[in-house]
Amino acid sequence: MEYRKFExxxxxxxxxxFGCMRFPQNTDGTINEKEAQKLLDTAIKAGVNYIDTAYPYxxxxxxxxxxxxxxxxxxxxFYLATKLPMWDIKTSEDVKKIFYKQLERLQTDYVxxxxIHCLDKEKWQQVLDLGVIPFxxxxxxxxxxxxLGFSFHDDFDTFKKILTYRDWDFCQIQYNYIDTEIQAGDRGYELTEELGIPLVIMEPVKGGALASLPQEISVRFTDFDPLCSLASWALRWVASKPNVKVVLSGMSTMEQVKDNLDTFTDFTPLSLQEKEVVAxxxxxxxxxxKNGCTGCAYCMPCPFGVDIPGNFRIWNEWSMYGNDAKTKHAYFTDMKESARADQCKKCGKCETVCPQALSIRENLETAAKELGELDK
Ligand code: SF4
Ligand code: SF4
Structure with missing residues (x-):
């Protein structure tokens, strides 16, 4: 197992x-503790000693x-990592209550x-207003x-603001070879390097999307090396960056554990030629x-309740990764019916502010038609 020093x-x-949000489950949705235990034991035996959980997982x-x-x-x-759920915090007293409850749940005296979990503009303001940091x-x-650190999901400017607010011990960002221009992205990575703040990486395989690519794309990896899994390419890409100290993987099966252990035992950074394959x-x-929506949300709110960037994200990711089941779930289960693309009333308000000058109405119509087909 490779160990990286947080200087x-x-x-x-x-x-x-070990990311503890995707343990194997029983049919009723509870954790299959026997199987989950086996995965953890195997990983720990092979040298994994960073265990990452969170209050809501x-x-x-x-x-x-x-x-x-x-x-x-x-x-x-072992090193135990967990997170403060800002969405459950309404008063300063809640911070204390939840933190102590976490120690109790984890049966430990310290973390x-x-x-601070999943910071964005709004939650950061809440952190400041409620005096979370002094506590x-x-x-x-x-x-x-x-x-003490934070995990982050918002744009680079917000990341910079939070990162430079105080001398954090570490921070956690979503980063992989596709998400280089969104969220903290490459610029966020470089800033942490400049400030000497060590990084923990989440979503290195983009929630599994980079582990199962359309065949016409995956062949570029398998032609180069038929023995390497698609996930291992994504993990090695991010772990080849020196300020990345921990790469989290939410492992659900023994196959994933073993594949990840293969990648991180005698870890080899990507060669120049391999970096070119990933690029x-x-x-x-x-x-x-399908379109160049950046998710900036300048078009929001839509007066008729359509989640414009949400629809485009699902539509684009479906086209990029070709995952019908995941897309169907995202569109028909996770997204409210009233927010779906087919609810657009074509008023045109959104198009006057879109910095990408997208034909939002036309694109929503196509998205509604194509995504709607998945339910047939
Ligand atoms: S054109 Fe459609 S998506 Fe855009 S603001 Fe009007 S109703 Fe909303
Ligand atoms: S303004 Fe344009 S680019 Fe930004 S989220 Fe809306 S559609 Fe996407």
Whole structure:
């Protein structure tokens, strides 16, 4: 197992971190604890010692499960990461209540890596308004938190604002070979490097999308090396960057655990030639996008309730990765009926502000038609 030193913190966790949001499940949706335990034990035995969970994972069951299951390991033998759910925080008192509940659930006196979860503009303002940071700094002083950071989902400017607000111990961003221009992206990576703030990476395989690509694209990887999985290319791309200290993977099956262990045991950074293959694949995936929506949301709100960037994201990702089942779920289950593309009343308001000058009405009409076909 490869271990990377967080120079700033003097610790060296495993480069592969176990993300605890996608454990195998029983038919009723609860964690299949026996199977999940096997996955964790296998990873830990192979040297994985960074375990990442969060308050809401598995409907609040991930933390208590880990509390029970990790008890057999000496506490100092692993690094535990968990996160403060800002969406559940309404008062300063809630921060304290939830933090102590997390310690109880995890059956521990301290958390090694504590993150403020999923920060964006609004949640950052809430963090400031509710005095979250002074409380967490106090917990750090008391030894209940070893290292304080945040996880992030918004644009680069917001990232910069939060990152430079204080001297964070580390931070966690979504980063992979496709998401280089969105969220923190390449610029965010470079800024962390410049400021010496170590990075933990989430969604290195883009929620699994980069692990199953359309055949005409995946062949570029398999022609180069038939033995390497598509996921391993994505993991190696991000882990080849020196300021990336931990790469999280939410593992659900033993096959995934073993594939990831293969990638991170005797880890080899991408060669120049391999980087070119990844760049070529990324370009081919991007070429399949339906339109150039950047998700900036300047067009929002739509007076008729259409989630314009949400529809375009689903439509574009469907075209890029060709995943019908996932797309159907995103469009027909996750998205409210009233927000779907077919609800557009063609008033045209959105088109007057779109910086990409997209033909939003026309595109929504096509998206509605094409995505609608998936339900037939
Ligand atoms: S054209 Fe359609 S999507 Fe755009 S603002 Fe009007 S109703 Fe909403
Ligand atoms: S303004 Fe244009 S680019 Fe921005 S989210 Fe709306 S449609 Fe997409």
């Amino acid at each position: 700033k913190l003097g610790v060296s966790p495993s480069l592969l971190g 598995h409907n609040g069951e991930s933390e208590p499960f880990l509390g029970r299951t990790l008890k057999k390991y000496p506490r100092e033998s 090694d890596f504590y993150l 967490l700094e106090d917990m750090k002083q008391q030894g209940k938190i070893r290292f 070529d694949v990324a370009a081919a995936i991007r070429q399949r996008t």
